[in-house]
Amino acid sequence: MKPDISLDLAQKQLRIAIPGDLISTSVRALHQEIDAALMVPAGAAAPWQTITLNLASAKMVDSMGLNLIVKILKTAQNAGARLQIIYQNPNVHRTLVFTRLDRYADLIKG
Amino acid sequence: MSIANPNPLPRPRRVLVVEDDLTSRELIRIALEKTGYAVVPVDGVCAAQKELNALGFEAFDCVVTDYQMPEDTGLALLAWLREHNSQLATIILTAMAEKQLVADSLRGGAVDFLEKPVDIHKLRVAIIKAIEQTRQRRHTFEVQAAVRELGRTQSWMLQARVANLPVHIDLCFHPKLEAGGDFFSHFRPGPDKYCCLLTDVSGHDLQAAYLSAYFQGVVRGMLECATSLPEVFCIFNRMLLEEWNHALHASVGTSVAVCALLIDFKWRTADVITCGTPAPLYVPPEGRLQMLTEPGGIPLGWFEDFDVPARIHASMPGGAFLLWTDGLEDWAEKTGVSPLSAGFALLQARAGGRPAVDLGEASDDILFSTVCIPSAGQKALRWYPLIHERYHGGQLAEIDRLGEHWTRSLQVAVPDLDPMLKHDLLLASRESLLNALQHGCHNEVQCWATFQISFDPETRKFRIWVDDPGNGHAFDLDAHEMTATHHLVDRHRGLLLMKQLSQALTFERRGASVLMELGPEPRRHEPAPTQPAGGGNPFSRNL
Numbered sequence: 001m002k003p004d005i006s007l008d009l010a011q012k013q014l015r016i017a018i019p020g021d022l023i024s025t026s027v028r029a030l031h032q033e034i035d036a037a038l039m040v041p042a043g044a045a046a047p048w049q050t051i052t053l054n055l056a057s058a059k060m061v062d063s064m065g066l067n068l069i070v071k072i073l074k075t076a077q078n079a080g081a082r083l084q085i086i087y088q089n090p091n092v093h094r095t096l097v098f099t100r101l102d103r104y105a106d107l108i109k110g
Numbered sequence: 111m112s113i114a115n116p117n118p119l120p121r122p123r124r125v126l127v128v129e130d131d132l133t134s135r136e137l138i139r140i141a142l143e144k145t146g147y148a149v150v151p152v153d154g155v156c157a158a159q160k161e162l163n164a165l166g167f168e169a170f171d172c173v174v175t176d177y178q179m180p181e182d183t184g185l186a187l188l189a190w191l192r193e194h195n196s197q198l199a200t201i202i203l204t205a206m207a208e209k210q211l212v213a214d215s216l217r218g219g220a221v222d223f224l225e226k227p228v229d230i231h232k233l234r235v236a237i238i239k240a241i242e243q244t245r246q247r248r249h250t251f252e253v254q255a256a257v258r259e260l261g262r263t264q265s266w267m268l269q270a271r272v273a274n275l276p277v278h279i280d281l282c283f284h285p286k287l288e289a290g291g292d293f294f295s296h297f298r299p300g301p302d303k304y305c306c307l308l309t310d311v312s313g314h315d316l317q318a319a320y321l322s323a324y325f326q327g328v329v330r331g332m333l334e335c336a337t338s339l340p341e342v343f344c345i346f347n348r349m350l351l352e353e354w355n356h357a358l359h360a361s362v363g364t365s366v367a368v369c370a371l372l373i374d375f376k377w378r379t380a381d382v383i384t385c386g387t388p389a390p391l392y393v394p395p396e397g398r399l400q401m402l403t404e405p406g407g408i409p410l411g412w413f414e415d416f417d418v419p420a421r422i423h424a425s426m427p428g429g430a431f432l433l434w435t436d437g438l439e440d441w442a443e444k445t446g447v448s449p450l451s452a453g454f455a456l457l458q459a460r461a462g463g464r465p466a467v468d469l470g471e472a473s474d475d476i477l478f479s480t481v482c483i484p485s486a487g488q489k490a491l492r493w494y495p496l497i498h499e500r501y502h503g504g505q506l507a508e509i510d511r512l513g514e515h516w517t518r519s520l521q522v523a524v525p526d527l528d529p530m531l532k533h534d535l536l537l538a539s540r541e542s543l544l545n546a547l548q549h550g551c552h553n554e555v556q557c558w559a560t561f562q563i564s565f566d567p568e569t570r571k572f573r574i575w576v577d578d579p580g581n582g583h584a585f586d587l588d589a590h591e592m593t594a595t596h597h598l599v600d601r602h603r604g605l606l607l608m609k610q611l612s613q614a615l616t617f618e619r620r621g622a623s624v625l626m627e628l629g630p631e632p633r634r635h636e637p638a639p640t641q642p643a644g645g646g647n648p649f650s651r652n653l
Contacts, residue, residue, distance in 0.1 A: 023510070024509060066603040071600060073598060074598055091529075091534075098606070098610035098611070099594070
């Protein structure tokens with residue numbers, strides 16, 4: 001599984017789309033490319049002010065998936081940016097709320 | 111006093127000739143009567159139906175019918191015969207040799223097709239063939255009816271309720287054919303004792319059904335004469351080898367797999383002996399399963415030096431025993447579901463609580479039973495186990511496949527399960543098993559975790575148990591929750607999910623044993639503590 005990652009310089013937005021469930025078995029394949037996209041050279045400003053994580057294709061997010069979201073969230077916070085999470089499945093929304101990530105990220109129904 | 115003739119002369123073979131043309135009809139009648147047949151000639155389909163109804167289908171041995179007749183065709187008569195479940199073989203005569211007509215006639219059940227004008231020699235040959243066909247069809251029909259009757263008797267015996275039973279027995283039986291080699295009986299071999307016997311004889315034929323019932327009768331008789339179960343098994347093993355298999359000169363011997371459950375109500379104990387059947391399970395009142403014996407073993411009828419497996423002696427506060435034959439496991443494996451979920455679905459379908467289960471792919475007889483021992487306030491089994499499996503530490507990477515297996519099992523057992531609850535069950539199961547395989551089994555193939563999902567049909571609640579062989583560790587659940595929530599650490603979210611998804615979460619053995627209860631009622635979403643808890647227990651394990 002590969003994420004679809006794009007940078008919109010005009011909108012200063014980094015878009016990361018996950019093509020399925022964000023679970024332990026997919027996180028292993030996803031995290032390297034996401035880490036690379038989030039990398040900001042020391043001393044440089046991040047080229048984005050918003051990170052949009054698109055989970056519209058996901059029906060389940062497990063603890064490893066949540067940990068990946070936390071990692072993205074922390075990167076966003078350190079860069080002074082916001083994290084938006086797009087979801088479609090109500091169970092994904094519930095999982096994010098259960099684990100209080102709604103306090104730190106904007107949850108948007110896609 | 112009249113004496114019936116013990117050997118009555120056989121009646122002449124009777125042929126119904128249906129032909130609207132008088133000349134042709136008479137020619138055929140004369141030719142057949144000369145050969146010794148009794149002929150009933152009629153001029154059309156209606157007249158033929160009248161004769162058949164008046165004399166009965168059994169009075170005829172075959173039908174010869176013209177195709178083209180004024181009121182209706184020979185194919186219409188053929189269709190009517192099939193509709194009335196007649197085994198009468200029919201020969202169609204026609205002047206029109208169209209290929210399509212031949213095909214339609216044969217598809218409609220005709221045994222032969224002759225062109226007009228009829229060659230009398232060919233007609234006589236065709237009639238001999240048709241009469242034999244009728245005889246074979248009638249014989250097959252009679253055998254099938256006898257087998258169906260046997261199957262009905264077998265089902266009736268299996269479902270028979272004994273008055274004032276000290277146990278509550280729920281059972282479903284699906285023979286592969288009309289009758290089968292699986293059998294279950296229960297009886298009182300003595301005061302304060304109750305015996306349940308499950309047998310599975312190799313094969314699915316009438317011989318298997320007979321031997322299964324015969325074995326059960328022998329065991330019952332011997333136990334009532336105070337013979338012990340191991341002695342009975344040894345005697346029957348010898349009987350099978352010396353009398354049954356030897357006498358039949360069978361190229362493949364007959365074997366009997368058996369599971370005996372002997373309950374002692376005075377001492378509240380149960381003895382279990384299994385020879386070649388799946389291992390029975392004991393479900394205590396709170397629902398956590400105990401496997402009583404190892405599965406498999408040697409069935410009766412294989413070896414002379416047969417050792418009866420050690421009987422398992424279990425103390426029994428109440429609860430239930432689950433017994434089944436390997437046909438259930440075969441079907442479950444083909445369908446990709448857990449055998450217990452399949453067994454539960456069959457019991458529910460039998461009780462009318464859900465649609466019938468499609469057993470189209472079953473290759474063996476299937477028998478599944480629950481034997482419930484009433485205890486305080488509980489008469490029937492409450493927590494039905496749907497999945498009970500063991501996974502080793504090396505199966506961590508298979509978690510998606512396991513999730514699909516659980517999904518299919520839940521679907522077959524509880525088809526109307528709320529999608530949200532199903533998601534929560536699967537996620538809670540995934541989190542707890544990942545934790546057990548990773549931290550309790552250390553990803554090692556020789557370390558096994560036990561996983562169980564049970565269902566209470568009355569409250570529609572589920573229980574999930576996950577046990578690993580590790581030592582667990584001390585931890586503070588609230589502190590973990592607070593840390594994960596307020597400090598955005600990349601750990602403890604599995605635990606947080608397990609807590610939030612379940613209505614009740616219990617740990618034993620310092621977390622190496624987890625019990626979660628999930629149900630349709632809304633969960634209590636308690637907010638995490640707002641202040642960091644100072645000096646909590648050290649976390650040696652990331653949950």
